[in-house]
Amino acid sequence: MTGMKILMISTLNLSQPNGGTAHFLSLAQEFRRQGHTIHALIPDPGAIWAERAPMDQHFDQVFFSSRHLSRLIPLSKTSINTLAQIPTILSVSRQNYDWVYLRSNLFSSLISLALRMKGFPNILAEQNGWFADELNLMGVPGLFHRLVEQFQVMDARLASLVAVVVPGIQKKLMLRGVDPAKILVTRNATDIELFQPLERKQALQQVGLDPDFFYLGFIGDLEPWQGVETAIQAMPLIASQYPQVRLLVVGQGRQYDYLVQTYGADARVQFLGSVPYAQSNLYINCFDLALLPKQGLSEIGYSPIKFYAYAAAGRAILASRIAGIQEFEPAGFLALHHPGDVADLAAQAIALIGDPDRLAQMQAISRRYAEQYFSWQLVSQEILAVMESG
Numbered sequence: 001m002t003g004m005k006i007l008m009i010s011t012l013n014l015s016q017p018n019g020g021t022a023h024f025l026s027l028a029q030e031f032r033r034q035g036h037t038i039h040a041l042i043p044d045p046g047a048i049w050a051e052r053a054p055m056d057q058h059f060d061q062v063f064f065s066s067r068h069l070s071r072l073i074p075l076s077k078t079s080i081n082t083l084a085q086i087p088t089i090l091s092v093s094r095q096n097y098d099w100v101y102l103r104s105n106l107f108s109s110l111i112s113l114a115l116r117m118k119g120f121p122n123i124l125a126e127q128n129g130w131f132a133d134e135l136n137l138m139g140v141p142g143l144f145h146r147l148v149e150q151f152q153v154m155d156a157r158l159a160s161l162v163a164v165v166v167p168g169i170q171k172k173l174m175l176r177g178v179d180p181a182k183i184l185v186t187r188n189a190t191d192i193e194l195f196q197p198l199e200r201k202q203a204l205q206q207v208g209l210d211p212d213f214f215y216l217g218f219i220g221d222l223e224p225w226q227g228v229e230t231a232i233q234a235m236p237l238i239a240s241q242y243p244q245v246r247l248l249v250v251g252q253g254r255q256y257d258y259l260v261q262t263y264g265a266d267a268r269v270q271f272l273g274s275v276p277y278a279q280s281n282l283y284i285n286c287f288d289l290a291l292l293p294k295q296g297l298s299e300i301g302y303s304p305i306k307f308y309a310y311a312a313a314g315r316a317i318l319a320s321r322i323a324g325i326q327e328f329e330p331a332g333f334l335a336l337h338h339p340g341d342v343a344d345l346a347a348q349a350i351a352l353i354g355d356p357d358r359l360a361q362m363q364a365i366s367r368r369y370a371e372q373y374f375s376w377q378l379v380s381q382e383i384l385a386v387m388e389s390g
Helices: 019-033 046-051 067-072 082-091 109-117 131-137 143-158 167-175 200-207 228-241 256-263 277-284 305-312 326-331 342-353 356-373 376-389
Strands: 005-009 037-042 061-064 099-103 123-127 161-164 183-185 214-219 245-250 269-273 289-292 317-320 334-337
Touching: 005 019, 019 037, 019 099, 019 305, 019 376, 037 082, 082 109, 099 109, 109 123, 109 143, 123 143, 131 143, 161 167, 161 376, 167 183, 183 376, 200 277, 214 228, 214 277, 228 245, 228 256, 228 342, 245 277, 256 269, 277 305, 289 305, 289 342, 305 317, 305 356, 317 342, 326 334, 326 356, 334 342, 342 356
Parallel strands: 005 037, 005 099, 037 061, 099 123, 123 161, 161 183, 214 245, 214 289, 245 269, 289 317, 317 334
Antiparallel strands: none
């Protein structure tokens, strides 16, 4: 089959390094590598974009959301930025594209509706979470949960194909009447060229860390469901057995100020703030044991991009026993603890710290496993195969 023309739509601020932007940009890059023409409709980041690599590394052509509306809507309000994209969609000819790839958000069903009104025949909706449950974790009043759920289901029904990253989302959609035949269960992945093992001493030296300490580490947005506070609270228990252990917290987010104010005086915990995406591999390689203490969303589960990056960087991983992560325990590079359980996280960490041979084995396995199963190339091939068959 000749290359397809695909319009990719997202309301993410692509100048910000996080899992969402990595997912969107990586898929775009892989689609192009496999011979397809990729256009994008994204919010206008203004001068911020100049800090990133040129757009032509990812897209053949870029359309920006309505500049007039974008001035009225903060770039950080990703879901509301949907409204600024509708005028552009209504001006685009459906004959120009074989597929539209839409990264879903709270209100992306409005985009799907506009696309259907324009007669676009093939729409893929990428759903990375169950939005009502996520709002609940954020403390948003329950009044909005039902409305958001209806929007998400409508988004799936309007789509020709729905790509979900965990089976839990598939189950939710099917229970609400979405045709299971059009739901593709895929996963997140990582850039196995960017994320690679580095020599420990070299990585620590570049970051300015003492190689005599053992480092637990987390990288990512500091949100309630990340469970970073659980890891911090486990440090006194861990340090009672191994005083030379330190916890590195890399990233920012809604919990950053709270965590720094509450635990910043603890010398065992180092908050390193946000780092450029291109340097994240360096920081991950400072982790002797990478942490992923997720909590909440146990019914849906997770497919966190940092999990795949940890593995590609050759890290041993200690993570929550939760759907989407626990399935990889038999592979041999992952240890598990009960979500939100400070004592269990500490006990599992203590056991691993005291067994350097096991840690070394886990690190060797993780890189090999990532090379075989965790690349964006594999995920993009799965998605494209279904799109091409349609």
